[in-house]
Amino acid sequence: MDWPHTIVSVLKQYQVKHVNYLPDAMGERLLKLMREDPDFDLLPLAREEEGVGVVCGQSLGGKRGVLLCPTSGIGNSLNALASLPIPYRIPVPMIIGFRGDLGEFNSTQVMMGQALPDIFRAMRIPFYELKREDEVAVLTEGFLRICYATESPAALLITTQLAGWKE
Amino acid sequence: MMDMLAATEALARRLTDDVPVVASLGNPGLNLYNAQPGRARNFYFRNAMGAACSLALGLATARPGQRVVLLDGDGSLLMNLSSLASEGWRGPRNLVHVCWDNRMYEMTGKQPTATAGPADLAAMAEGAGFPHVARVETLAAFESAIERALAEEGPWFILALVTGERARRDPDGPKSPTAIRHRFQPELGG
Numbered sequence: 001m002d003w004p005h006t007i008v009s010v011l012k013q014y015q016v017k018h019v020n021y022l023p024d025a026m027g028e029r030l031l032k033l034m035r036e037d038p039d040f041d042l043l044p045l046a047r048e049e050e051g052v053g054v055v056c057g058q059s060l061g062g063k064r065g066v067l068l069c070p071t072s073g074i075g076n077s078l079n080a081l082a083s084l085p086i087p088y089r090i091p092v093p094m095i096i097g098f099r100g101d102l103g104e105f106n107s108t109q110v111m112m113g114q115a116l117p118d119i120f121r122a123m124r125i126p127f128y129e130l131k132r133e134d135e136v137a138v139l140t141e142g143f144l145r146i147c148y149a150t151e152s153p154a155a156l157l158i159t160t161q162l163a164g165w166k167e
Numbered sequence: 168m169m170d171m172l173a174a175t176e177a178l179a180r181r182l183t184d185d186v187p188v189v190a191s192l193g194n195p196g197l198n199l200y201n202a203q204p205g206r207a208r209n210f211y212f213r214n215a216m217g218a219a220c221s222l223a224l225g226l227a228t229a230r231p232g233q234r235v236v237l238l239d240g241d242g243s244l245l246m247n248l249s250s251l252a253s254e255g256w257r258g259p260r261n262l263v264h265v266c267w268d269n270r271m272y273e274m275t276g277k278q279p280t281a282t283a284g285p286a287d288l289a290a291m292a293e294g295a296g297f298p299h300v301a302r303v304e305t306l307a308a309f310e311s312a313i314e315r316a317l318a319e320e321g322p323w324f325i326l327a328l329v330t331g332e333r334a335r336r337d338p339d340g341p342k343s344p345t346a347i348r349h350r351f352q353p354e355l356g357g
Contacts, residue, residue: 018228043228043257046249053218053250057189057225060210060352065225083214084222088344 003136003162004029007095010140011066012039014148016093018058018065019043020051025166026097026158027068048073052080052153056090070097074119074155075112082123085153092153093144098129103165120155127155130162169306171195171267171329175202175238177310178265181317184208187226187351188236191219193274195238195267197334200341210351211341217247220254220264227259227322234261234317241268241282248291254322255295262322264292265313269331277331292324299323 001009007030019034020043021027034040045051051067058065067077074081074096085092099106100113120127126146128139140156147154175198182188189210190196196211203209212219223237244251244266254264270283282288289302299321301312309327316323341347 018225020225041228043224044253046252047247049218050221050224050247050250050253053215053221054225054228056218057222057227058229059225060187060222060348061226061229062352063229065229080215080218084212084218087213088348090348 003133004033006136007140008033014144016064016066017041019068020045020054020065021068022048022073024070024097026163047076049077049080052077055092056085059090066093066095068095071099071113071116081153089151091147091151093147094155096155096157098157098159102160125153129157129159131159168328168330172198173306174309175199178313179203186234189219189223190238191240191243192216194334195240197336201335207350211347217243220250224254227262236263239266241280242272245281251291251295255297259322260320263316265325267327267329269329271331273331289326297322297324302326304328
């Protein structure tokens with residue numbers, strides 16, 4: 001299996017149904033598979049911060065959702081993360097197309113990309129970088145496990161090393 | 168112009184126990200607590216301004232068979248206007264989005280919001296694709312709108328023009344986010 005199929009298969013195994021998203025080229029590799037799959041319910045958003053609230057609401061309703069978005073979108077979501085799922089203890093799994101790092105062609109993406117790991121460290125949000133096909137299954141499963149165990153946000157970063165960079 | 172507490176009490180009288188109510192930070196949540204201090208299925212925001220409507224959208228998406236009531240404020244909704252577009256696009260039939268509009272950031276010193284100027288949140292909800300939009304200025308009109316919204320398919324957007332009083336902050340009111348969450352969540356049931 002290639003990495004998009006692996007991620008999708010682990011999400012299904014963990015009964016993640018709701019996929020709340022802002023599109024990017026990496027996320028689209030997953031969305032393409034999910035659109036064809038009746039196990040997923042896709043909810044397009046206009047701003048990533050909405051997704052933090054939406055995943056919390058789905059969790060309070062007894063269902064599992066994820067936020068799928070690019071790096072810049074996490075920048076749009078910081079106070080929502082800090083003041084909703086973290087203090088209320090609500091699991092929010094985030095799958096992020098990691099822009100602004102290896103091979104980036106657009107310099108305006110780089111500051112957010114370089115800051116993101118330190119932002120997650122400062123907020124005590126566990127994050128895992130997908131770099132090799134043979135690690136995708138264990139990191140995807142492990143990221144969901146810690147997210148649900150801690151009832152708090154956790155992040156999975158799809159890197160250009162795995163997915164290739166934009167030309 | 169109606170009083171927010173009186174309108175919240177009128178809403179509370181019409182709610183069955185199973186309906187989850189999500190309240191944005193500040194006066195909407197304070198008045199919800201004052202109207203119904205013992206009710207378990209109330210979710211109170213303490214911060215995350217603008218995110219209450221997104222949480223209600225997520226809840227409505229996860230529980231399509233259950234009515235979900237959101238008590239929002241003009242300042243909160245203006246902070247996250249894109250959510251109105253997402254709600255309108257998804258169009259959950261079980262969602263009742265009430266927005267108390269006092270045209271000010273009351274909690275921080277009554278500074279005006281854009282609705283004190285030309286902004287019209289009801290028109291924006293219509294523009295976002297809400298099939299049912301009510302703009303109500305009296306308690307009687309609010310009561311009639313909420314009765315329809317609780318009985319008929321939505322999504323509903325009810326813009327309620329309220330006066331700018333500060334809600335009483337009950338010292339026994341909800342403070343702990345985890346206590347709010349644990350009280351709210353197990354009660355949702357099937």
